[in-house]
Amino acid sequence: xxxxxxxxxxxxxxDRGRMARYEVQANPHMSxxxxxxxxxxxxxxxxxxxxxxxxxxxxxxxxxxxxxxNGVAHGPNKATTVCQLHMRHYRDGDVLYxxxxxxxxxxxxxxxxxxxxxxxxxxAAGGYxxxxxxxxxxxxxVPVPKDTADASMDAAACIGCGACVAACPNASASLFxxxxxxxxxxxxxxxxxRYDRALRMVAQAQQELFGSCTNIxxxxxxxxxxxKLEVIARMNRDFIKASWLRRK
Amino acid sequence: MSESLRNDGRIWVPKTPGDKRPPSxxxxxxxxxxxxxxxxxxxxxxxxDVASRNxxxxxxxxxxxxxxxxxxxxxxxxxxxxxxxxAIRERYGNLFDMYExxxxxxxxxVPMRIYPAIHYTMGGLWVDYPLMSTIPGLFVIGExxxxxxxxxxxxxxxxxxxxxxxxxxxxxxxxNYLAGARLDKVDAAHPACREAETGVAERTRKLLSINGKRSxxxxxxxxxxxxxxxxxxxxxxxxxxxxxxxxxxxxxxFWRNVNVRGGNEELNQSLEKAGRVADYFELAELLCMDALAxxxxxxxxxxxxxxxxxxxxxxxxxxxxxxxxxxxxxxEQKPRMHKEPLRFDYVKPAQRSYK
Numbered sequence: 001x002x003x004x005x006x007x008x009x010x011x012x013x014x015d016r017g018r019m020a021r022y023e024v025q026a027n028p029h030m031s032x033x034x035x036x037x038x039x040x041x042x043x044x045x046x047x048x049x050x051x052x053x054x055x056x057x058x059x060x061x062x063x064x065x066x067x068x069x070n071g072v073a074h075g076p077n078k079a080t081t082v083c084q085l086h087m088r089h090y091r092d093g094d095v096l097y098x099x100x101x102x103x104x105x106x107x108x109x110x111x112x113x114x115x116x117x118x119x120x121x122x123x124a125a126g127g128y129x130x131x132x133x134x135x136x137x138x139x140x141x142v143p144v145p146k147d148t149a150d151a152s153m154d155a156a157a158c159i160g161c162g163a164c165v166a167a168c169p170n171a172s173a174s175l176f177x178x179x180x181x182x183x184x185x186x187x188x189x190x191x192x193x194r195y196d197r198a199l200r201m202v203a204q205a206q207q208e209l210f211g212s213c214t215n216i217x218x219x220x221x222x223x224x225x226x227x228k229l230e231v232i233a234r235m236n237r238d239f240i241k242a243s244w245l246r247r248k
Numbered sequence: 249m250s251e252s253l254r255n256d257g258r259i260w261v262p263k264t265p266g267d268k269r270p271p272s273x274x275x276x277x278x279x280x281x282x283x284x285x286x287x288x289x290x291x292x293x294x295x296x297d298v299a300s301r302n303x304x305x306x307x308x309x310x311x312x313x314x315x316x317x318x319x320x321x322x323x324x325x326x327x328x329x330x331x332x333x334x335a336i337r338e339r340y341g342n343l344f345d346m347y348e349x350x351x352x353x354x355x356x357x358v359p360m361r362i363y364p365a366i367h368y369t370m371g372g373l374w375v376d377y378p379l380m381s382t383i384p385g386l387f388v389i390g391e392x393x394x395x396x397x398x399x400x401x402x403x404x405x406x407x408x409x410x411x412x413x414x415x416x417x418x419x420x421x422x423x424n425y426l427a428g429a430r431l432d433k434v435d436a437a438h439p440a441c442r443e444a445e446t447g448v449a450e451r452t453r454k455l456l457s458i459n460g461k462r463s464x465x466x467x468x469x470x471x472x473x474x475x476x477x478x479x480x481x482x483x484x485x486x487x488x489x490x491x492x493x494x495x496x497x498x499x500x501x502f503w504r505n506v507n508v509r510g511g512n513e514e515l516n517q518s519l520e521k522a523g524r525v526a527d528y529f530e531l532a533e534l535l536c537m538d539a540l541a542x543x544x545x546x547x548x549x550x551x552x553x554x555x556x557x558x559x560x561x562x563x564x565x566x567x568x569x570x571x572x573x574x575x576x577x578x579x580e581q582k583p584r585m586h587k588e589p590l591r592f593d594y595v596k597p598a599q600r601s602y603k
Contacts, residue, residue, distance in 0.1 A: 012514055031350075037465070044463045044518075049509055052517050060346065077349075084349040110515045 001026050001092040005039070007051055008099045010108050017108065019097070028088040032075065033058060033065060035087055052111040060084040060224060063159030066166070067112040068099040073163035073222040081161065081224040101166035105173070105208045116162050118208040119176060123160075125204035126197035127180045129189050142188050155183035157225040164219035164227075170211030175219035177205050178231035185238055195242035202239050250343055254292045254299070256327040256336065257360070259283050261320050265310035271321055271359050282306055290602035297400050297548045297561070298602060300364035304481045305559075307363070319361035328356065364481060368401045369535065370548055374573045378421030379413060385429065387422055389413035394571070399547025452512050455522045460505030464518060467502050468525045471495065475532050479539050484552040488540040492533065496580075499529040534574055534583060541585065544568045556599070565597050 003024050010017030024042070026035045033055050040050035056064040060081040067082060069075035075085045090096070098112060106114040144152075158179035165173050181198055184190035190197075213232055220229050260279045267274065282302060284291040294302075303320050306312065313319045328336050333356060337344070344355045351361070372394040373381050379395070381388050390410040391397075397405070434441065474494050478487035502525070510516040545554045545561035546568070554562045569590050574583040 041463055041465060044507060044509065047509075050518060052515060060349070079345070080349055084346070086349065086352065088352050113515060 001028060001087065001090065001094075003035075003090065003093075004095045006095070006097045007111070008108075009051070009111055010100075011110065013107055013109060026087045026090075028086070030087045031058065031083055032069075032085045032087065033083050052109075052113045054113050055083060058083040061159060063161040066101065066161045066163055068097075068101070068166060070097050071099075073101070073166045074161075074224050079224055079226050081159075084224075101162050103162075103165045103171035103210070105171065105210050106162060106165065114162070116160070118210070119160050119162065119173070121208065122173065122177055122201050122204045123180060126193065126200040127184065128193070129184055130192050131189075144187060148186055152183050152186050155179045155186075155227065155231050158183070158223075158227050159225055161224065163222045163224060165210065167218040167222040168211065168213075169216060169218070170214060172213045172219070173205045173208070173210035174213035174232045174235065175223065175227055175229070177201050178233075178235035179227045181238060182231040182234045185234065195238060195245055198235060198238035199242045199246070202235065251296055251299075253322060253340060253343060253360070256331070256339065257292065257322040257324050258326055259292050259299075259303075259320055259322055259362075260359075261306045261311040261313060263311075267311070271313070271323070280306070280311070287602040294602045295400055295600075296364075297550070300481050300548075301550060303362075303364055312363075314361045318363045320363065321359035322362045323359035324355060325359070366476065366480070369531070370397055370399065370401060371535075371538075378425070379417055380421070380425065385425065385431075387418065387425075389418055394573075399549055401548065451523075451526075452519065454503075455506070455508050455519060455526070456510075456512060458504065458506050458508065460507050462501070462505050463507055464522045464525050467498060467506060468521075468528065471498050471525070471528060471532055474498070475535065479532075479536050481548075482550050482552050483539050485540060488536050491536045492540070495529060495533045495536065499533075502526065502529065537583070538572055538574065541572065542568055560600070563597065563599060569597070 003026055005022045005024060006019045007022060008017060009020045022039055022043075024035060024039045026038070030038070033053070036051060036053060043050050053067060054064045056062045058065075060083060065081055065083045066074055069082070069085075074080060074082045077085050077089060100106075100108050100112045101114045101116075103114075105118040106116055109115050156179075158176060160176060162176070164175035165171050168174075181201055184197065185194050215229075215232075217229060220227065258281055260281045262269070262274050263278050263280045267278070283294055283299065286302065287294050287298070292299075306320060307318055310317065313321055324336060336356070347353075347355050347360055353360075368391065372392050373388045375381050375388050375393045375395055379387050379389055379393060381393075390413055391406050393413075396409050396412070402408070436442075436445075474491050478491040506522060508516075508518050508522045510518060512519070539549060539551070542549060543551065543554065544564035544567070545551045546563050547561070550561055554564065556562050569592075571588040571590060573586040573588055575586060577583055
């Protein structure tokens with residue numbers, strides 16, 4: 001199958017950037033990133049610079065990859081990272097536009113690679129629990145009901161890829177921040193810092209210039225891990241409660 | 249795919265070589281559940297080295313399935329009938345979804361096609377009991393060190409070793425080291441820092457200035473194929489000796505003919521990859537050297553010359569009951585082997601049997 005790609009090329013953070021047009025021959029069994037690998041080999045052979053894009057595990061579990069395909073984060077398939085998107089979902093002759101995540105808090109480093117350190121700083125602001133060092137606690141010392149463990153696990157499925165921010169018209173990081181707050185906040189181990197955590201992580205997200213949530217839901221629609229909007233409600237609840245507790 | 253799937257899936261291939269019918273049209277009597285047949289007591293739950301070698305063996309007999317013939321079926325039809333589709337979804341839903349994305353086939357209806365792949369090198373940096381390497385103060389934890397695995401990698405052990413080292417060992421040993429060590433203040437002007445900096449700068453300049461004809465990926469693939477063919481699930485002296493002549497040739501070509509574009513002061517993924525692949529030549533050579541020196545079969549290391557009459561790994565504890573720790577002797581110098589004897593006081597190593 002033959003595809004036409006329009007790809008965002010930007011040499012460095014300071015470069016203006018532009019769309020460049022490429023033609024590539026793909027095999028339907030290839031993943032989207034393997035198709036780009038093939039294109040990059042061809043570019044190298046022609047003496048051109050390969051297209052930079054982030055990737056690591058290529059199993060959809062590390063959160064490294066991701067860009068916009070025809071305006072949709074991670075492309076058209078539900079609950080699928082771009083590394084797990086396969087070319088059999090496209091047809092011969094398709095024209096695709098590839099662009100990096102666009103957000104003030106995610107500056108472009110090169111081509112399709114953006115700087116997502118803002119997410120790291122949100123985590124560093126409160127995404128941890130206090131734990132005694134030394135010998136490990138007994139596995140069953142703190143019982144956790146199954147539905148609570150499941151709620152935490154579902155939120156912990158967030159791989160921090162940034163698709164939620166890219167899809168949001170406000171470039172809000174609420175789904176990400178909510179997922180991190182929820183996965184610790186519903187467990188007994190997460191209680192000691194629960195309210196401080198909500199205040200600190202939300203404040204950090206604002207400081208990074210992520211926008212606010214206006215309940216549009218684009219984030220949930222593109223999330224490759226199907227994180228639910230419910231985590232934003234939990235974040236808001238903890239944040240409001242924390243603000244009142246602080247006022248006392 | 250994760251090996252946990254073998255808890256409920258049954259592995260089979262057609263009995264007749266070259267049978268290209270879709271799995272649903274192959275009747276029960278014409279299927280070979282080869283693990284259950286060869287290992288009646290363990291069946292599909294044999295360890296991964298045994299499962300891998302058997303998958304390779306049936307594919308070598310032209311009984312592999314799928315377009316490439318490099319695959320065996322992992323069939324959940326029986327488990328779904330027995331336990332219901334919901335129970336299977338609860339256990340393996342994420343893996344089934346992942347499989348569906350990669351292949352475009354629904355494993356709830358069609359058997360999965362699987363084949364062994366390289367996962368791990370069964371080795372790592374030498375460390376002492378407190379997990380410190382030969383460089384004072386450099387601790388190595390998790391699967392980057394050599395300490396926990398035998399000759400067969402255990403399932404889910406990336407997490408296991410990370411937790412065990414991080415939870416139980418490092419909190420004590422690293423604190424102990426810091427308490428007893430005199431750590432002088434060093435800055436970027438320190439000779440060792442200067443030396444490292446010059447070394448990296450020189451290597452980077454060299455990689456960028458070769459301007460050859462071959463991409464890093466093409467050399468990486470060729471190297472990978474040599475290791476896969478000659479130092480994979482089955483090895484023999486002839487193949488390993490061939491690999492040991494081929495790898496230096498490839499390394500020589502890499503340093504003469506690689507094409508790394510772009511510069512040094514920007515994000516340069518080709519340069520990053522080139523640095524990694526340059527290291528892989530060394531690793532590949534060491535893997536082959538180690539495999540050649542160990543004249544026995546043991547876990548994932550299967551020397552074709554050393555097998556039991558029914559084709560299982562034949563160990564030689566008389567002569568090879570040791571860890572091979574290879575000491576780096578400098579670039580392109582043959583590493584030196586140190587033998588660390590393995591002592592078994594209570595449980596003695598024995599020939600494994602899963603029959």
